[in-house]
Amino acid sequence: MAFSYCKVFGKDKVIFATKEDHSTPSTIELPAPEPPQGLITKDGNINWSCPCLGGMATGPCGVDFRDAFSCFHYSEAEPKGSDCYEAFRKMQDCFQQYPTVYNKSNGGDDDDDALGDVMNSDSNTNIKDVDELTGGAGAAAAAAATDTHITTTNAVSKVE
């Protein structure tokens, strides 16, 4: 029954489009959107501005976090990150000084704490979240974050 039709209210035009009308592909071609920068830049460095870090790099333990994460990222030891025990312990110690800042993920999973969530939980859903947060390049970030997760848990278990 339905056909697409138009209405005009002065300067404002309105088109009512049927599903059928819109089922053909658009003739407009757009350039592919530039993928937002992920956690790791093209030249292999860490992008501390990545929203996927969820404020980890800017918090009160930001410096310790950077040390630990950089150590891990650039580690050539086998297994990767096994030479970062000291840095991770320092980071964990710092975390414990700020329980309200770094334990938030227990209750609410703030998007702010995307990485914190990834690091503290085992569910895959959070990793997906990170993926969405960072768009196309998010996969790398998510992968990196998962790695961190494993390392952190390792580090934690070592500490304990």
Next chain:
Amino acid sequence: MSIWSVRCLCQKFCRQAHILANRRIIQPAHRLPQSVYEISRPAHNSLYQMVKKRTLEARSKLQANKYPNQNACMKVAQNVEFIPDLVDDVASSTNMSNIKSSQVNFSTAAAAMQEPQFRVGYADSRPLSTAQDVLKSSQCEKPSALNVDKSDDICKDPCEEFHRLRRESAISRGGSGGGGDDGDEEKAQDDKLRKLRLRCIICALAALLAGGFIAWFWSRRRSFDDDRESSDDALKRAKISGYITTPISSDKIPAHVPYVIVGGGTAAFSAFRAIKSNDAKAKVLMISNEFRKPYMRPPLSKELWYTPNPNEDPIKDYRFKQWTGSERSLYFEPDEFFVDPEKLSDSVNGGISVAQGFSVKKVDAQKRIVTLSDGYEISYDMCLIATGCSPKNLSMFRDAPPSVQEKIMVYRTPDDFDRLRRYALQKRSITIVGNGFVGSELACSLAHYSKQNKGGKVYQVFQENGNMSKVLPNYLSEWTTQKMRDQGVCVITEASIRTATRDESQLKLELNNGMSLLTDIVVVCVGCSPNTAMAGASKLEVDRGLGGFVVNAELEARRNLFVAGDASCFYDPLLGRRRVEHHDHSVVSGRLAGENMTGAKKPYTHQSMFWSDLGPEIGYEGIGLVDSSLPTVGVFAIPSNNEKRSDCHTEVRTDANAEENLKIVSGPDVTCNSSESPNYGKGVIFYLRNDKIVGILLWNLFNRIGLARTIINQNKSYEDLNEVAKLFEIHA
């Protein structure tokens, strides 16, 4: 000296007592040292993500049964509103006469309208169409002179009768125009009146005494409670309520800080994040004239009203439920996140401190010195001005006597939220003035809240003929207004307030269309003006038309001095000079300023977006110049035949599940008829300037703002916008 003067005196007392009683409950607005205030609407990243991911389906499910589509102004009052709340002494000011009159109205209304469903939910149905009706309806809600328990019972009836008689006699006197020869009758009536007056005075006095006693007792109990509070809490409370600045005096603030941010809102915090990301050990000082740590504002008019919270007052940390179901606080970060300003200079790893309760009078860009209002000077390497804007008030309210002013508020801070929530909780009637983002969102949220709370009317008054008229094209604006009415907001369009007068407990608003409204509180939501008070002393340029500090495309006002957020009038290389008041703009411009303060030298290229929700049926996101004065082309989805049929089916089924059989009959009709009048359920609207797409509004379409941004960045004109619309998959 007649009995009249005694009565006047008595009334004065009553009023005083009432005001006092109200004061106990409704705290005065917090004092803010002048200028700095923050951005209102828009979006913090996480919130933005939140909106992005939402689907219309998820929401429409939520509300489908909750919102019967009836005219707001038709239904209005519910039973509960007329029953004095015994728990809350202020709420009890609704008097017996209300019950009476509502009962009368009820029977007549019920008789008049044969539709049984009206009887179920609503005790009273009054069309708002005529001025008299409004007046009548408001009059019968007029509370008695004083609230308070038992004494009321004796007092109510005579007072009411007295008022009625007085009104009648006034009318008859006015009618006969000073004839006044009906000696005996008048005498008898006078006697009667005098008796009534006497009774009323006695009642009022008794009520006053009782009220005073209760107030005294209450305050005693409160102060006793306060004493038990730990001193920590007390200190925290004092800090928030503006009695103590942090640090305690300005000389405790370091004399030199590498990064100084004037303002403590979203743009300021976003800038801090960017600075710290690029300079790991950066020391950042925020100077805020608020007494709180940085927080986001969008939930103040939305989520916070939808979060079912216990009777906490105020809500701890202003926690609210996000669309995902998880909770978070309004504050960006907990207190622990911040460094004590006194320790900032010595901190090894840097961090952020907030000097709370201080305002800045001058920034010297040449000497790189920020001067506080008390003269204290802080030198900086890089400085950001993010002072935001302050809500405007109407001059007629600004110049009004104090008794009127105490019933007028603006809406921008958590304190405003607390205050308004107390009114809403007491089922008071609330009038919102203005049709913009804050006003419209708040009206929807309040309507929802009052539905949950089973009482409290919400009026929205503005001059334009529809909600969001500056953003939405006229047809959509009017459609939206209708949707808001369906949700329970009594929207009064094309009206402005001529006068506001005060009686014992309420405010009477005379509108220019002849209507009168009695209301307990007026919330003025008529936009805000950027805080640029320091521009003169700082020798900075303010844009004459748009307001705000003039900055270049890198958000730089002078060397090493940047401006972001609401207060920034920046040059957008794509769309020209602009000033934007949205949350996401604060996030985006704050971030850009922060990056440039650490040496990025980037121009404004990432278009910020905005979003808004008007109840569960309407949610939209926009990007670019979304300005209704531009020509627009809207493309809306017609649901296909099959879909529509199935829609009706499900409708019937869900209704069948509902308790009442009556609705089944009306169910399918309601939904199927919608095809006759245009249905702007879902679509995309293009805003054109010189035939180029400069703005895009996504109407009930989510997760497509990136695409919209790409199209705006093309800065092109298109032959067939329907083809562009196809990219948005509006039928998905």
